[in-house]
Amino acid sequence: MQVNETFTPTIVAFCCNWCSYAGADLSGTNRLQYPANVKIIRIPCSCRLNPMFILRAFQRGADGVILCGCHPGDCHYTTGNYYARRRMTLLFSLLDFLGIERERTRVEWVSAAEGAKFAATMNDFTETITRLGPNRRLEDLRCKEV
């Protein structure tokens, strides 16, 4: 059995191509540290994130999923992140209603100039997930490594 001291969570970060992915890049070139267990997946816009992707990430072993996009008003496609904001609010509320830990999912707006914010967000989110422990309520045992 895993004990909390040795638990290293798997975190999937969906980053929008135009702001947050560039922000992640900037935090790298600035040599800022963020946990290596954050797996970044680049998406064209935060509103590309299908709710299915989030659940699928949990199925395949993620312990936390975070969506990073451009700040409201800064979307490359003008309005994408506004739609994403409504969708994610509703999805997270439904997850909460089903008793699945709402803290495992998060939305954060990170611009291309905010390398430091990206690193800080990832550190904070990893800390939250480590405290929550492994994902149990949305896990798919068939997809877990034995």
Added chain:
Amino acid sequence: MQRSVIETAASLLETGVCTRVLGWKTGEFFYDVTPAVFTSAEEVRKDMVFTPFCGANLSKYLIAESRKEGKIAVFLKPCDTFSFVQLQKEHRICRENVYAVGVQCPGMSDPDALKALGLKGLTGCVQEGDTLRVDTLYGEKAVPLADALSLRCRGCKSKRLHDCDAIIGTQGKDLQTSRFAQVEALEAMTAEERFAFWRKELSKCIRCNACRNVCPACSCETCVFDNPDSGVQNKAAASSFEENLFHIIRAFHVAGRCTDCGECTRVCPQHIPLHLLNRKLIKDMNTLYGVYQAGADFETKPPMLAFTLEDPEASIITQGRNGQ
């Protein structure tokens, strides 16, 4: 009521207003009412019924039926007319091929509710005002209608008939009922209790897909759950994840389009209160983005296809309940 429904249907066919009638007929038992298409007045007089068990929402059948040749008459209860309008809003129904007859509805009964009241050997049932006179093998019993209503009809949102060419009975009004009471009760629980509640309910799911097939909002030609490459088994009891995924995604896909007709709960063979998921989403959208009722009109924009600059951030969901 039954007589005027049948006579209206027969005369519509006889006068040539329509060539087909979409209504209800009984199946094996009198409470097994199924949707049916009638093509002649004789058929209508022989088989058509309108009983307290005509729960089926006929609007979804119009997607296919309104594209066939000739006009079709359809009988719609108030909550069905919401779906009818919503489907037109999504350009799924050819309105010019439909003659819509609104039927006022006292609330539909559920055979399981009658059985839960201890009635056995049901042989017939007539509704008179607020009571239901039930014939059983062991004699006649009178049951208050409120006790026999199906889950979704307790907390009816509206008796108003929308966009009908003719109306049987009287035009009704929107009702102020506590349809969100059960959702609020669940929200008041702790996350552990909610998880236990939904685990207990959703683990009953046999993945028969009845909720999806009957749902007027779930009318995609190809469903995301029919994809054999989807990476999930789409089978019953494969894993608790499957049930969560199916019901979360299904509820989410109809968010903002669900008219809260409650068909999902009515058809569920496992009696899962699926309408609670939809009502939760409706309640959230009402509080976060302004009151919206899908299918109430042709003009208003659904909340999931709109936004404002001042929308709350997703973190609003966890705020305010940090004390838990």
